[in-house]
Amino acid sequence: MRRLLAVGLLLTCVAAAARADDPPPNYVAAFAGTTTTYRPPGGPWDGAQHDLVLTAGLGRFVKPTLALEVDLGPTWVRGDYAAFSIVPGVVWAFSPHAYLAARFPIAVDPDTALYAAPGVGLRHTFANGLTPILELNGVTRLDRNQGDLGITLTLGVLYSF
Numbered sequence: 001m002r003r004l005l006a007v008g009l010l011l012t013c014v015a016a017a018a019r020a021d022d023p024p025p026n027y028v029a030a031f032a033g034t035t036t037t038y039r040p041p042g043g044p045w046d047g048a049q050h051d052l053v054l055t056a057g058l059g060r061f062v063k064p065t066l067a068l069e070v071d072l073g074p075t076w077v078r079g080d081y082a083a084f085s086i087v088p089g090v091v092w093a094f095s096p097h098a099y100l101a102a103r104f105p106i107a108v109d110p111d112t113a114l115y116a117a118p119g120v121g122l123r124h125t126f127a128n129g130l131t132p133i134l135e136l137n138g139v140t141r142l143d144r145n146q147g148d149l150g151i152t153l154t155l156g157v158l159y160s161f
Contacts, residue, residue: 024129024160027059029071033154035139041146049150051077055087059158067091075107084109087117098122101135104142114143117152131158 035049057071071087089103103117119137132155139150 025061027061027067027131027158027160029055029057029059029069029156029158031055031071031073031133031135031154031156033135033137033152035150035152038150039148041148049077051075051082053085053152053154055085057087059091061093065093067093083107083111083113093123097124101137103137105139112143113141115139115141119152119154123158125160129160131160132156133158 031054033053033055035051037045037047038049039045053073053075055071055073057069059067059069061067067090069087069089069091071089073085073087074081075083075085085105085107087103087105089101091099091101093099099121101117101119101121103119105115105117107113107115117137117139119135121133121135123131123133125131135154135156137152137154139152141148
């Protein structure tokens with residue numbers, strides 16, 4: 001009986017320690033991004049596209065290193081409103097300081113368009129729950145398979161709770 005209690009106590013301590021290392025399950029996010037370079041279908045590479053994408057959203061870790069996220073926000077090009085998008089995504093936080101993301105922006109206004117935006121990011125979580133991020137993505141339109149490719153750079157911050 002003593003062995004059973006000792007094993008139970010040990011397993012409880014190990015489980016509590018493992019849970020303490022897991023990130024909080026939920027987070028809110030705010031991002032600002034831009035297209036640094038773009039190659040239109042059949043054309044040469046262009047430079048910056050003078051766009052600004054601002055998004056905010058919610059995420060939840062469904063496993064210690066796997067999160068589901070959805071973000072919403074507008075895009076402006078040269079200061080003019082261009083689109084509003086919903087951005088569902090999956091994030092694999094394979095390291096405390098790096099992650100891979102699979103994002104799927106869906107423009108819903110003024111026209112509908114579907115994109116794929118896989119990326120890689122760097123992050124660091126502070127004790128107060130704030131996590132600044134820097135993410136680099138390749139973006140291509142899926143609903144018109146024309147072979148375009150954009151490279152985007154995003155800065156953001158997450159707050160875990």
